[in-house]
Amino acid sequence: MSSSGSDGRRGGRRARHSGEAFWWALFSAGGVMAALFVPAFVVVTGVLLPAGDPAVAAARAEAFGQAVGWWPVKIALLGVIVLSLFHCAHRIRHTLMDFGLRRYSGLLKVPCYGGALAASLWAALVLRGNTGLV
Amino acid sequence: MSKERASASAGRVGSGEQVAGSPVATDERTITLELFRYHPETDAEPRFQSYEVPYNEDWVVLDAINWIKDHVDGTVTHRWSCRMGVCGSCGMMVNGEPVLTCAAFLKSYFPFAVRVEPLVNFPVERDLVVSMDGFMDKLEAVKPYMIRDDVNDTSGGEFRQSPAELAKYKQFSMCINCMLCYAACPVVGHEEGFLGPAALALGHRYNKDSRDHGRSERMDVMLSDEAMWGCTFVGECSVVCPKHVDPAGAIQQAKAMGAQEYFKAFVMPKGAGA
Numbered sequence: 001m002s003s004s005g006s007d008g009r010r011g012g013r014r015a016r017h018s019g020e021a022f023w024w025a026l027f028s029a030g031g032v033m034a035a036l037f038v039p040a041f042v043v044v045t046g047v048l049l050p051a052g053d054p055a056v057a058a059a060r061a062e063a064f065g066q067a068v069g070w071w072p073v074k075i076a077l078l079g080v081i082v083l084s085l086f087h088c089a090h091r092i093r094h095t096l097m098d099f100g101l102r103r104y105s106g107l108l109k110v111p112c113y114g115g116a117l118a119a120s121l122w123a124a125l126v127l128r129g130n131t132g133l134v
Numbered sequence: 135m136s137k138e139r140a141s142a143s144a145g146r147v148g149s150g151e152q153v154a155g156s157p158v159a160t161d162e163r164t165i166t167l168e169l170f171r172y173h174p175e176t177d178a179e180p181r182f183q184s185y186e187v188p189y190n191e192d193w194v195v196l197d198a199i200n201w202i203k204d205h206v207d208g209t210v211t212h213r214w215s216c217r218m219g220v221c222g223s224c225g226m227m228v229n230g231e232p233v234l235t236c237a238a239f240l241k242s243y244f245p246f247a248v249r250v251e252p253l254v255n256f257p258v259e260r261d262l263v264v265s266m267d268g269f270m271d272k273l274e275a276v277k278p279y280m281i282r283d284d285v286n287d288t289s290g291g292e293f294r295q296s297p298a299e300l301a302k303y304k305q306f307s308m309c310i311n312c313m314l315c316y317a318a319c320p321v322v323g324h325e326e327g328f329l330g331p332a333a334l335a336l337g338h339r340y341n342k343d344s345r346d347h348g349r350s351e352r353m354d355v356m357l358s359d360e361a362m363w364g365c366t367f368v369g370e371c372s373v374v375c376p377k378h379v380d381p382a383g384a385i386q387q388a389k390a391m392g393a394q395e396y397f398k399a400f401v402m403p404k405g406a407g408a
Contacts, residue, residue, distance in 0.1 A: 020363035021396035024389055094366045102324060105360075 023090050023113065030087025033080045041080075074127045082120040089116035163189040165240055166247035167198050169210060171261055180258070182249070183207075189244055196224050196235040199250065199262070211261040219376055222312030226262055227251040232317035234376050253317040269313055272329045275355050276337030281348025299344040306339035306384050308377040315371035315381050321364050328364040329356065331371035331381035338384040341391065357392045365389075 049064055050057050067073060093112040097105050164186045172180040185206055187198045196214055203210045214224040217236045224235045229249050240248070256264035284290075315331035316322045322330050329337075337356055341349045356362045362385060371381040 018357055018359045018363060020359065021357065021389075021393045024363055025393040025396070028390070028393070091366075098320070098324060098366065 023086075023109075026083060026086040027090035028087075030083035030085070030090075034084040034087055037080045038084060068127075078120075078124055078127055081123045082116075085116040085119050085123075086113065089113050163245075165189045165198070165244050167195075167202065168247055168249040169199070169202070169262065170249075170251040170258075171210075172258055173209070173260060184247070189240060191239070191241040191244070193240045194236050195226075195228055195233075195238045195240065195248060195250060198240060198248070199235065211263050213263050220310065222310035225253055225312040225314045225317070227254060227317065232314040232374050234312060234314070237376060253313055255316050255319070255323045256313070264313075266313070269311075269316060269330070269333075272333040273311070273336065276329060276333050276340075277348055277352050277355075278333070278336040278340060280340065280343070280346050281351060282346065293345040295344055302344075303339045303342035305379055306335045306342070306381075308379050309336055309339075309375075309381075310377055312376060314374045314376065318370040318374040320368055320370075321366060325360050325364040327360040329361045331365075331385065334362055334365075334388060335379060335381040335384035338388045338391075341388070353392065353395065356388060357395070362388060362392065 045064075049061050068077065089112040093105070093108045096108055096112075101108060167185045167187050168182045169185065170180060171177070171183045185202045187201055190197075193201075196217060199210065199212055200214070203212070212224070212226070214236065215221040216223070219234055219237050222234070225232060226235050227233075227250070228235060228238050229243065232253055235250070250262065252258050252262045252264045256266070256268070259265050309332050311332060313332065319331055321328050334356065337352045340346045341352055365382075365385045367382060367386065369382045372379070372383065375381065
């Protein structure tokens with residue numbers, strides 16, 4: 001038969017709270033953060049800061065670096081970065097599942113969320129120093 | 135897949151030839167319909183069969199299929215009822231798109247051929263008819279009905295509801311179970327455990343109903359593994375819905391509700407999900 005897909009039979013009830021709720025919450029929060037802040041960061045750090053006279057741009061970058069060195073800003077930045085990373089990780093995992101790796105959905109959590117965790121730690125270390133974003 | 139061209143009579147059909155309930159052709163032009171054919175008792179595999187059908191710009195694809203069945207080939211099997219976008223019976227793939235054939239006008243396709251197939255992601259029973267068993271199982275799983283202990287107790291009158299409370303779920307209650315969203319959803323085709331757009335939207339509809347007390351029972355099913363979380367927000371379900379329901383939106387709202395319950399379970403292990 002040419003038709004495909006599910007026969008729809010449900011194999012009874014499973015655990016009430018799938019861990020997917022946790023990963024989806026990170027994905028959802030990260031999506032909001034990425035949509036709201038990441039484009040602005042790209043414009044500010046990639047276009048506005050280096051624009052114009054190099055000497056003026058360098059002074060501007062230094063002032064920006066000092067602002068980023070303020071710990072409340074570091075915490076806010078880390079929040080945006082970490083949530084955005086887990087947003088990416090969740091999307092990549094589900095994309096891989098759609099590409100035929102659905103049976104490995106549990107195993108895929110290791111490289112996807114593990115990668116996001118490693119990148120988050122790296123971001124925390126970078127922010128911990130006084131070099132700001134650069 | 136073999137493709138057989140059947141020589142079907144075409145041309146104007148006079149009122150004297152009209153079959154009761156069959157549309158009347160009023161145009162000299164014709165349009166080709168390629169119908170998916172499969173009779174499991176005789177066919178080893180599906181095939182397409184072409185029919186020349188009188189073209190009338192007021193006709194919809196369903197009219198053309200009915201004309202074929204009434205005038206050319208009575209063995210064509212399809213499902214339909216109201217012809218007015220209410221019953222949800224006549225959903226099929228028309229040129230690869232899931233549509234209600236009673237709402238798909240021939241003039242949208244003329245002069246090109248129209249290929250009609252059964253809804254994808256469903257087992258085919260015969261010709262254009264799919265099996266609804268899997269869908270019905272999923273629909274039943276989310277308990278799409280009012281749950282409360284006193285649901286049959288009318289002594290207190292109606293279960294009253296404000297317009298604002300009604301507005302929270304009204305659009306999700308417009309679903310006619312036509313299953314177009316299941317044919318449009320790529321996750322339905324990949325993930326057997328995914329409940330699918332219509333069932334999840336209807337489950338959410340009752341979860342949002344202020345008169346209902348069955349949210350916890352429904353969430354037992356909706357929150358499990360890939361039942362709901364398999365949705366990757368492709369959004370095609372909402373695009374193809376003929377009743378302008380937004381199942382994709384319902385699923386996102388239900389996910390947010392489920393995530394709240396998940397975290398609430400840590401804070402109040404015994405009180406969450408009530």
